[in-house]
Amino acid sequence: MTRVTVWNEYRHEKAEPNVAEIYPEGIHGQIASFLQAAGFETQTATLDEPEHGLTEEVLARTDVLIWWGHWAHDEVADEIVERVHKRVLHGMGLVVLHSGHMSKIFMKLMGTSCDLKWREADEKERFYVIDPTHEIVRGIPESFELEKEEMYGEHFDIPAPDETVLLSWFEGGNVFRSGITYKRGNGRIFYFQPGHESYPTYYNEYVQQIICNGVAYCASKRTKYPVYGHTENIYPIGGTEQ
Incomplete structure (x- = not known):
């Protein structure tokens, strides 16, 4: 069975009654x-737990980590990011979900600013499946809509x-490129854009299915991670050339 740890700042739910009403168990609890x-x-794990809830023991029991953050990216200790x-x-x-695009871990893995355009205007978002053969969109229609979401825009x-x-x-x-994947080392990464804290996005059946599919995709193991450093030669050295 795939073991998933859902990490969340868990700050909006404590500070904003409207968010707490939507997610009474926290965004992490709903996911x-x-x-x-x-x-x-x-x-689950949250920012204010010791070691942000991401101890060596917790991560050793984690096949896929889900990350939601927004207000407190800078409060995540560099040691935990490493x-x-x-x-x-x-x-x-x-x-990585929604505003997790500016998290220390995502920026470290990307090596760029990960910045974008944004706007909060209660506007409709329409998703289009670009690769219908991909397992992340298994069971998802060609397009679907969220009545309200925070706008994330290119570039x-x-x-x-x-x-x-x-x-x-x-x-x-x-x-916006709202569902993208990367490979880093032996790990798989899926970034999925929707999930502004003041909207009930994580109750949408298609959003839930995409996240479940994304977890299954990211849990799939790649070829065994190689061991680097000094190595013996593959062929004899100094022999007679043929």
Whole structure:
């Protein structure tokens, strides 16, 4: 069974009554609930726990880490970022949601500013499936809509994705690469754009299905991570040339 840890800042839910009303168990609690219902083994971790809840022991029991952050990216300790980064390179999957694009871990893995255009205007978002053969969009229609979402727009300052799975159009006219994948070391990464804290996005059936599919995708292991350093020669050295 795939083991998933859902990490969340858990700050908006404590400070903003409207967010707490939408997510009474926290964003992490809502995400963990539908993952568990889908058959994943889930646990949660939050910023204000010791070591942000991401101890060596927790990460050792994690096949895929889901990351949601917004207000407090700078409060995440560099030591924990390094710990997560190492685990991704050695095969742990990472699903980054919404404003997690500015998290220390995503920026470290991308090597760019990860900046973008944004707007809060209660506008409609329409998703289009760009690669209908990809497992991340299994069971998802060709397009679907969210009645309200925060606009994220291009240009998104990221390296060219390995795969672009979803593209979004917003009512105000902007477009965005809203579902993209990367491989870093032995780990798989899926970035998925929707999930502004003041909207009930994580109750949408298609959003839930995409996240579940993304977890399954990121849990798939790549070829065994190579061992670097000194190595013996493959062929004899100094022999007679043929």
